[in-house]
Amino acid sequence: MPRIRVHDARHTFASIALGQGVPVTEVSAMLGHANAAITMALYAHFIPGNENRPSEAVAAAIYGDQ
Numbered sequence: 001m002p003r004i005r006v007h008d009a010r011h012t013f014a015s016i017a018l019g020q021g022v023p024v025t026e027v028s029a030m031l032g033h034a035n036a037a038i039t040m041a042l043y044a045h046f047i048p049g050n051e052n053r054p055s056e057a058v059a060a061a062i063y064g065d066q
Helices: 006-019 024-031 036-046 053-063
Strands: none
Touching (some): 006 036
């Protein structure tokens, strides 16, 4: 078995928790980050739906709710 560092387990926990919809504020508190912005900077790509939000927000601003 490969060696796993404590940091690797911490990263896995955060990735899975966010991927399963646990609010970023709760994950941030569990990790001991000073604020949720730090957690978002590191793990935003694990939050479902984040990949389309920027383009959807711009499209909504341009085209409105159709």
